Amino acid sequence: AIEHIEKSIIEKAFSKGWVKPEQILNRTGKKIAIVGSGPAGMAAADQLNKVGHSVTVFERAQSPGGLLRFGIPDFKLDKSVVERRIQLMEAEGVVFKCGVNVGVDVKADELRTEYDAVILAGGATTPRDVPIKGRDLNGIHFAMDFLSANSSKVQKLKLESHKGEKIESVWATDKDVVVIGGGDTGSDCVGTSNRHGAKSITQFEINLKPGPIRDLSNPWPEYPFILRTSTSHEEGCEREWSILTKEFVGDGKGNLQALKIVDIEWFTEKDGRKSFKEVENSERDVPCELALLAIGFVGPEQPILEQFGIETDVRSNAKANLKDFKTSVDGVFAAGDIRRGQSLVVWAISEGRECAASVDEFLMGETTLERKDASMLAI
Ligand SMILES: Cc1cc2nc3c(=O)[nH]c(=O)nc-3n(C[C@H](O)[C@H](O)[C@H](O)COP(=O)(O)OP(=O)(O)OC[C@H]3O[C@@H](n4cnc5c(N)ncnc54)[C@H](O)[C@@H]3O)c2cc1C
Missing domain, CATH: 3.50.50.60 (FAD/NAD(P)-binding domain)
Incomplete structure (x- = not known):
């Protein structure tokens, strides 16, 4: 029931033209690289861009969206829903660089040097x-x-x-x-x-x-x-x-x-x-x-984690806790399936948003981004 109420609200908002790109007036000068444009990467990018950071999302596939675009079939998720969200984010200043395989086309060290923080959101699609x-x-x-x-x-x-x-x-x-x-x-x-x-x-x-x-x-x-x-x-x-x-x-x-x-x-x-x-x-x-x-899937692809030097857990996922999403490498965070294993879209979005708050706090010393525990307290 909640799912249908939420869908009705957003569909009405789009159909009425109420969903418009926000102008981000104050830029912080901080640069963030996000590896992976699935729901975790998109959610993190959206939040971090809104608080004024410059966000670049690196995606190895030809178009952004991760499993929303290439996994979940169109008869379950119409791709226009994914596309309109990406267009909105681009209009607000998020940069998507597709066809870039991080670890191969761009090395981990380059990202760590050129960006103030890196979020790994590469999913977990190594098949069994x-x-x-x-x-x-x-x-x-x-x-x-x-x-x-x-x-x-x-x-x-x-x-x-x-x-x-x-x-x-x-x-x-x-x-x-x-x-x-x-x-x-x-x-x-x-x-x-x-x-x-x-x-x-x-x-x-x-x-x-x-x-x-x-x-x-x-x-x-x-x-x-x-x-x-x-x-x-x-x-x-x-x-x-x-x-x-x-x-x-x-x-x-x-x-x-x-x-x-x-x-x-x-x-x-x-x-x-x-x-x-x-x-x-x-x-x-x-x-x-x-x-x-x-x-099923056995976990995330290991080469990128190895190149960043990230510690993994017993299930070969990137090791990062739910409190701050920090990995074992300073300035590198992990969110979504790459951290929790193959899961659900709602979890990926939730982790992306929570991770964004943690990255913002890491860069600015504090954050105004909503966090789950804070919003729970507010209820
Ligand atoms: C067939 C299928 C159907 C599903 N159906 C549902 C469903 O109906 N409902 C539901 O809630 N969940 C569903 N899921 C699960 C859901 O899609 C995932 O849990 C969710 O997409 C995870 O989001 P993510 O952002 O962590 O990773 P992903 O969506 O996997 O996105 C990761 C992205 O990172 C990119 N990437 C990885 N490595 C690199 C690299 N080195 N350089 C650049 N880019 C990189 C990948 O190409 C990918 O685009 C389904 C999963 C599958 C496989």
Whole structure:
């Protein structure tokens, strides 16, 4: 309900022409570099620009927006919403430099020397792979390559990945598609494959099928593990749980032809760990010409963190606490998925804004930017 109220307010404001670029009258003379133009980078840039700092956002992809533009499909988020916000920010003075891969085209040391502060907001899109027999066959793609190829095409952009790299056109039309991974990214692949006109779409999940309501072992406020059916699922696809993919089967000419799968049974080991075993005589081949790997992300890309010399946490994310977003390197901050791992847009925006307040305080000794704890106290 809150989501729809907020959307109605902002849509009305734009339609009435009430949302106009603000003129930033007093500039502080401080320069800030932000690496990554996803929701975390955009939110931080917007806040820091409004208090008078000169902000440059470096983005390796051809256009700004991060996963808002190249991950979340247009049928879930209309790209005009992203575009109008970027135009507004540019009109207010934020500079977006696209096609610049920090760490390669511009080195970490250059940014640290030329700017008073740096925010790393590069996301966490290193995909988890399925390293089984036949993985090198044609027709097996990471979900993000499929989704970003689709997004580029829908937005009439160059055919490039979310990383700004050239990719092949991955299309599901008339193909038997299998999405490996039962989460939200997998669901986006289902919706996109339906729009391409796939012959069949099947989504496999290794875990047990969740129930319709929370289990007693999963109380509030934990994330509820319940069965989720998205509009993409409702549009049409087969869903199966407790399935292990054992092999990608080729046609003898280097192309994917089928997946060898098996049913599994979950059980609890003596030490409490969850484990599974294969169900006897359940191994079978399912036809598949396009396999999309959507089994999650292992974390942020490490080379940029290494080049800046940033300490990482146990999950390989940039180590920075929620209080000040400072990394182990002086003057370098981290916000969004690069700090917390693959998450949600609301968290990325929230972290970007909180991080901006911390950067402002670091540069000016104090900040007038709103902070979550302060606003909570004001309620
Ligand atoms: C397929 C998919 C669907 C999703 N759907 C939803 C949804 O419906 N709702 C929701 O709330 N969340 C969703 N999410 C999660 C959400 O998109 C992310 O949590 C959010 O975008 C993270 O924001 P971010 O700014 O931290 O990083 P990102 O959005 O990942 O942006 C990081 C940016 O940094 C750039 N970058 C990285 N390294 C460099 C470098 N070295 N130099 C220059 N630029 C660099 C990247 O190219 C990218 O543009 C989805 C995620 C995926 C993958």
